[in-house]
Amino acid sequence: MNMDRRHFLVMLPAAAIAWEYVLAGTPEASPNYTMSEHWWSMLIDIPKCIGCGNCVRACAAENDVPDGYFRTWVERYHVDDYNMENPEVISPDGGKQGFPAAKEDAGKYFFVPKLCNHCADSPCTQVCPVGATFITPDGVVLVDQKYCLGCAYCVQACPYGCRYIHPTKKVADKCTLCYHRITKGLTTACAENCPTGARQLVDLKNPKDPIHAFLKTHHVQVLKPQMATGAKVFYNELDGAVR
Amino acid sequence: MNGVEGYMYPNEVNLIWSVLIVLYPYITGLVAGAFILASLVRVFNVAAVAPTYRLALLTALSFLIVAPLPLQLHLGHPERSPEMYFTPHATSAMAMFGFVYLWYLMAVLVFEIWLDYRRDIVIASKNTTGLKRLLYKAMTLGSDNISERSLAIDHEIGWIVTIVGIPSAFLLHGYVGFIFGSIKANPWWSSPLMPVVFIFSAMVSGIGAVLLLYMLSTKIRKIPVDMPCVDTIAMDLFYIFIIDFSLEMLDLIHRIYEADESFRSLNFMVHTKLYFSHIVLQISIGTLVPLILLGIVQVTKLAPHIRRRIYVMAGILVQIGIFSMRWNVVIGGQLFSKSFLGYTTYKMSLITKEGLLVAIALSILPLAILYILLKLLPPWPEHEAELSASEATPQVLRA
Amino acid sequence: MNAFKDTGHLFRFALLFVVAFVVFLAMRHLVVPKSFGQYGHYRGAAIGEMAARPIHYAGHEACETCHADILQTKSSGKHANVNCEACHGPLAKHADDPSLQPAKLDTAVLCAGCHAASAAKPAIIKQVDVEQHSSGVSCETCHKPHSPAIDAGGAQ
Numbered sequence: 001m002n003m004d005r006r007h008f009l010v011m012l013p014a015a016a017i018a019w020e021y022v023l024a025g026t027p028e029a030s031p032n033y034t035m036s037e038h039w040w041s042m043l044i045d046i047p048k049c050i051g052c053g054n055c056v057r058a059c060a061a062e063n064d065v066p067d068g069y070f071r072t073w074v075e076r077y078h079v080d081d082y083n084m085e086n087p088e089v090i091s092p093d094g095g096k097q098g099f100p101a102a103k104e105d106a107g108k109y110f111f112v113p114k115l116c117n118h119c120a121d122s123p124c125t126q127v128c129p130v131g132a133t134f135i136t137p138d139g140v141v142l143v144d145q146k147y148c149l150g151c152a153y154c155v156q157a158c159p160y161g162c163r164y165i166h167p168t169k170k171v172a173d174k175c176t177l178c179y180h181r182i183t184k185g186l187t188t189a190c191a192e193n194c195p196t197g198a199r200q201l202v203d204l205k206n207p208k209d210p211i212h213a214f215l216k217t218h219h220v221q222v223l224k225p226q227m228a229t230g231a232k233v234f235y236n237e238l239d240g241a242v243r
Numbered sequence: 244m245n246g247v248e249g250y251m252y253p254n255e256v257n258l259i260w261s262v263l264i265v266l267y268p269y270i271t272g273l274v275a276g277a278f279i280l281a282s283l284v285r286v287f288n289v290a291a292v293a294p295t296y297r298l299a300l301l302t303a304l305s306f307l308i309v310a311p312l313p314l315q316l317h318l319g320h321p322e323r324s325p326e327m328y329f330t331p332h333a334t335s336a337m338a339m340f341g342f343v344y345l346w347y348l349m350a351v352l353v354f355e356i357w358l359d360y361r362r363d364i365v366i367a368s369k370n371t372t373g374l375k376r377l378l379y380k381a382m383t384l385g386s387d388n389i390s391e392r393s394l395a396i397d398h399e400i401g402w403i404v405t406i407v408g409i410p411s412a413f414l415l416h417g418y419v420g421f422i423f424g425s426i427k428a429n430p431w432w433s434s435p436l437m438p439v440v441f442i443f444s445a446m447v448s449g450i451g452a453v454l455l456l457y458m459l460s461t462k463i464r465k466i467p468v469d470m471p472c473v474d475t476i477a478m479d480l481f482y483i484f485i486i487d488f489s490l491e492m493l494d495l496i497h498r499i500y501e502a503d504e505s506f507r508s509l510n511f512m513v514h515t516k517l518y519f520s521h522i523v524l525q526i527s528i529g530t531l532v533p534l535i536l537l538g539i540v541q542v543t544k545l546a547p548h549i550r551r552r553i554y555v556m557a558g559i560l561v562q563i564g565i566f567s568m569r570w571n572v573v574i575g576g577q578l579f580s581k582s583f584l585g586y587t588t589y590k591m592s593l594i595t596k597e598g599l600l601v602a603i604a605l606s607i608l609p610l611a612i613l614y615i616l617l618k619l620l621p622p623w624p625e626h627e628a629e630l631s632a633s634e635a636t637p638q639v640l641r642a
Numbered sequence: 643m644n645a646f647k648d649t650g651h652l653f654r655f656a657l658l659f660v661v662a663f664v665v666f667l668a669m670r671h672l673v674v675p676k677s678f679g680q681y682g683h684y685r686g687a688a689i690g691e692m693a694a695r696p697i698h699y700a701g702h703e704a705c706e707t708c709h710a711d712i713l714q715t716k717s718s719g720k721h722a723n724v725n726c727e728a729c730h731g732p733l734a735k736h737a738d739d740p741s742l743q744p745a746k747l748d749t750a751v752l753c754a755g756c757h758a759a760s761a762a763k764p765a766i767i768k769q770v771d772v773e774q775h776s777s778g779v780s781c782e783t784c785h786k787p788h789s790p791a792i793d794a795g796g797a798q
Contacts, residue, residue, distance in 0.1 A: 035689075050763045052756045054728055061732050062698045070253045076762055089250040089584055098755050102762035109762035114252075123428060129338035130326040134684035144688035147326065147675075150319015152259040153337050159428035161252030161581055165259055170319025180695035189699050193728040195721075195756055196766065227427055243582035329670045332683055354655065361651065384658075386651035393648035400652065 033183045038138040039205040040177055041232040042188070043214065044113055046239070048198035051076055051111040053098040055190035055199055060096070062178065062189035069164045070094040071175040072115040072190055077241060080107040084241040112235070112242055113199060115190070116141060116162040116175035117223060120230030124154040124163065133172060139204070139232065140179050145171045159227045177201075202234070249585025258577045258589050261597040263313035265573045266605055268419045268441065269566050270310045273609075275416040275442065276449010277303040278352070278408060283479065285405040291475040297622030298460065299453045300356050305613035307348055313605055314340075316596050336422045347415045351408040357382070358401040360620050362389045366630055378619070416445045423572060430505035431576040436494050443487035448565035450480045455558040456613075458551065464623065470547050474540075477554050481537040484561070488530055491568075508583035516578050516586055521571045529564015533557040699727050700737035708740065712788055719789030720768075729787065749781040 051074055059065060059072045074095030078088040092099065095111075102109055118141045125133050125141060132148035135141045143154075148171035155163040155172060166173040178188035186192070187201045202211040214236075221238040222231040235242075247256055281299035283289040315321045324341075331338035357364075365387045368379035417438040423429075424437025454476045461468045498506060513521050536557045540550055574589050592598040680686025702725040706713045709726075716722055727733055729752060736742050759769035770776075776783075784792060 033693075047764055048766060050756060050767050051760075054755070058699065058727075058732075073253045075250075078762075087584070089582065091250070091253055094253045098758075099760065099762060101758060101760040104761040109760075110764075111762070123426070126334045127337065127426070128332055129335040129340070130323075131330050131332045131678070131683040131685075132326075134682055134688075136689055137681055142688065142692050144685050146691075147323070147685055147688070148320065149323045149326065151317070151337065152319075153335070153422075155254075155259055156576075157426050157428055159581060161255050164254040165319060176692060179689075179692045181697060181699075181701075183693045184697075186697070186699075186701045192699055192701055192725055195724045195728050197723055243584060325669075325673065328666070329674045330678060330683070349659070357655065384651060384654040386654055388648055388651060390648055393651065396649055396652070 035136060035138040037205060038182075038203050040139045040182060041118065041202040041204050041211070041234065042115070042177070042191070043200045043202050043211055043220075043234050043236065045198045045200070045236045046110055046112065047237055048196040049074070049111040049113055050196055050198075051095060051099045052195060053095045054193045054195060055113060056094050056096040058189040058193035059175070062181075063176070065173075066167055069167070069173070071162075071173070072113060074099075075112045075114060075242075076102075076109065077112060077239065078102070078107050078109050079239065079241045084239075087241040087243075089243070110239060112238070113190075114160065114162065114223070115233065116177070117160055117229065117231035117233040118175075118177060120232060122229060123157045123159065123227075127153045127157040129153065136179075140177045140182075141174075142176055142179060143172045143174060145169060145173070148172050159224050159229065160231075204232075246588030246590065247585060248587075249580070250582055251580040251585045251587050252582060255577075255580055256587050258574065258587070260573055260577060261317065262570075262574075262591055262599065262602045263317050263597050263605070265566070265569045266602055267310065267313045268416070268445075268573075269448070269569045270306050270313070270605075270609070271416050271419060272441065272445030272565065272569075273306045273449045273452050274303045274310065274347075274352075275412040276446040276451075277306070277453050278412045278449070279446050280450045280453050280476070280479075282405050282409050282412075285402060286409065289475060291471045292479075294469050294472045294624065295453055295457045295476065297359065297620075298457055300352065300359070301616045301620065301622060302453055302456055302613060303449075304352050304356060305609040305616060307344075307352060308612055309605060309609045311344065312608075313602075316601060336418055336425060339418055343411075343415050343418060347408075347411050351404060351411050355401055355404045355408065356620070358397040358404065361397055362394060363620065363630055365389045366633060370633055413442055417442050423576070428581060429576050430503070431509055431579070432572065434494060436490055440487065440490045440494065443483060443490060444565050444568055446483050447480065447487050447561055450476060450483065451558045451561035451565075454480065454554060455562075458555060458558075460617075460623075464625075466625075468547075468551060470550070473554055474550065477537055477540060477550075477557070480557070480561070481534070481541055484530070484534055484537070488534060491530075505583055508579050512575065512579045512586060516588075517571055517575050520567050521575070525564055525567035525571055529560055529567050533560045533564065536560075697734050698732035700732075700734040702726050704737045705733065715786075715788045720791055721788060749787060750778065753781045753787075 053074060056070065056072055056074060063071060065071050072094075073091055075089050075091045076095070076099050080086075080088075090099070095113075099111075118135070118139060120135070120139070122135060122141055125135055128134075129151065130147060130149060131144075133141065133143045133154050145166075150165060150170045150172065152165050152172065155165060163172055163174045165171070178186075178190075181188060182201060188199070191199045191201050200211075203209045204211065211234075215234070218236050220234040220236050222234060223238075223242070224231070277299045280292065281296050281303070284293050284296040315324065318324060327338055327341040331341070361383070364379055364382045366389070368376060368383050368387070371379060420438030420441030423432040424434050426432050454473060457476075458468055458473065498509070533556075536553045539545070540553055545553070577587075578589065579586050594600055675685050675687065677686035677688075678684065681689070705726040712726075716724075729747060730744055733744055736744050754772045756767060757769055757772075759771050763769055781787070
């Protein structure tokens with residue numbers, strides 16, 4: 001392409017403006033999405049979870065999750081009276097087909113859906129030797145499956161057990177907060193399919209997101225706060241027996 | 244679910260770090276330990292152990308060559324491992340592996356061996372024929388200068404290399420300890436003591452290995468064992484082992500005393516799943532028995548042939564003990580759930596690329612490499628004498 | 643220079659390192675992906691690749707553009723906040739090409755997943771002992787799935 005000097009002097013500021021657009025981080029497949037405008041998270045409302053397993057099935061269908069591995073799963077807790085240190089926990093096939101019926105007794109039951117907490121100070125991204133797992137500018141922890149070595153160090157470093165090594169791709173895999181959906185204005189597959197609204201996608205940077213009003217009026221926790229991972233998945237009414 | 248007791252997070256049920264990841268720290272531990280023994284001669288001037296100097300260096304090199312293999316076999320995408328060199332993540336202890344390994348291999352071990360053997364190599368390049376000659380010639384890097392001054396310079400530089408090599412050896416093995424010790428998610432691993440325990444147990448296994456190899460070599464060469472040499476090695480082994488044992492006991496006592504949220508689960512695991520490998524192999528057979536044996540030698544006067552038997556016994560038991568320690572750290576750390584509510588089982592396969600047969604082959608391979616190195620660069624004093632004799636009457640083969 | 647006499651071999655050894663380093667730099671320049679480091683210590687293009695993955699669940703808004711009548715029935719009943727694909731499964735293919743008919747649902751199996759009684763489930767959802775309640779008769783026989791309450795005129 002032949003360009004005279006005058007033409008070049010015009011192109012330069014134009015290129016500078018376009019460059020700013022590139023730096024704002026616009027993933028190619030979503031032209032109307034700017035990463036810096038979002039900080040994604042999730043709210044799990046424990047009293048609303050009925051342990052139907054819809055979320056586990058939906059996630060598997062949406063993301064081709066292999067059998068026996070889980071990007072999300074549901075645990076059922078049975079806490080006997082004040083014995084919080086020894087809850088009985090089950091998660092048959094991750095809760096994918098729901099749970100067997102429970103009989104009424106002196107203890108209490110509740111369900112706890114679990115997924116990647118998309119930690120702001122994630123220990124998993126800290127230990128990756130090559131930079132194959134990272135947190136995006138909009139707060140989602142992802143795995144670059146074309147770059148991952150499959151060393152499994154991140155799987156060891158996650159306190160929540162939400163990672164696994166994909167059996168055929170031989171790379172690390174985990175919940176992506178349905179990044180391919182949320183960047184297009186959809187919600188995550190699990191939240192879409194939860195019949196009771198126990199799982200909700202949250203955008204902490206959006207002042208109109210209902211999470212801000214919710215946090216003002218409810219008591220929430222994150223899993224394993226002592227690990228100081230900056231976990232971003234909030235649990236409403238999380239019981240102290242939950243591990 | 245087969246093999247699971249209690250509750251494990253669904254993704255935790257199958258172990259991801261196999262026996263090969265147990266083997267890797269065991270191998271680099273031997274490297275570091277053998278090198279420390281060699282440094283006793285070079286830096287600390289412990290002349291008594293001089294007969295093992297070159298053997299220790301060659302042992303370290305044999306094991307170092309094999310060290311990356313278990314890691315490569317474990318990776319899901321070994322073809323991507325150059326990424327660790329091109330885009331190492333500065334916050335990851337694992338990312339330093341490539342650099343520490345290369346540094347230690349080339350700038351410490353190969354460099355020191357080359358400096359110490361250069362005279363032998365140059366002489367051999369003149370006295371051999373065919374492929375061997377080409378090999379020796381390549382190893383001379385084209386320089387056949389073995390004047391007094393050049394050898395004196397080599398000796399000085401070699402001393403500096405050893406000085407640098409000691410912290411390098413600690414880094415080579417200590418970073419592995421840090422890889423485990425820095426994982427807050429796993430209370431069996433997370434501890435500031437981990438790198439220190441790894442280093443001291445590495446010294447125990449490495450020194451024990453060279454002791455065994457030296458005694459084996461005297462048997463094969465049919466020459467008497469240098470008793471002051473092995474006595475000194477055994478004494479050093481004993482004291483380093485005392486330190487190692489104290490550190491491990493400190494960790495244990497601290498855990499039991501503080502009894503934090505993980506204690507009940509870990510305690511149960513040690514008494515059930517890890518009973519044989521931890522209580523029997525690592526602590527009793529692998530630590531207490533050799534300590535007692537070596538301690539007896541320190542406080543009593545025993546005849547040389549009895550002392551030799553004790554040293555062989557201790558050397559073997561120490562290998563079992565230190566390998567068990569690596570097993571208990573790596574495998575043990577994955578047998579319990581991070582929910583502290585359950586346990587799983589390690590199903591070690593036999594013939595897969597991370598199975599038992601591969602592990603055995605990788606354990607034997609360094610010895611095969613050592614055999615070749617011993618033929619190529621004989622460390623024996625009698626060979627030294629031959630070399631000096633042939634240098635006095637050089638055979639000119641180049642026409 | 644006199645100081646460097648007899649050290650030629652050391653320079654040769656050092657040369658190995660220099661050559662290796664140069665080769666390393668060249669390979670690094672060739673191999674490291676161009677977008678690496680764009681946003682952080684990772685391949686920036688990976689974000690776009692992740693965002694471009696195929697979608698299987700269309701999302702309830704996509705269904706409602708065509709099935710406004712169902713939406714109206716649903717919004718006054720107990721299933722107002724149950725999204726379409728929670729029962730009907732992933733339907734992005736159908737949303738793209740409506741001629742692709744989704745599979746018919748078997749309410750005898752489907753409804754029990756949520757409504758089978760269990761002491762573990764919170765009271766926010768109506769629960770029945772399925773055997774006693776319907777003894778194998780499919781739920782649709784009495785309940786309209788889009789507006790299931792019987793006394794609200796939802797009975798067949």
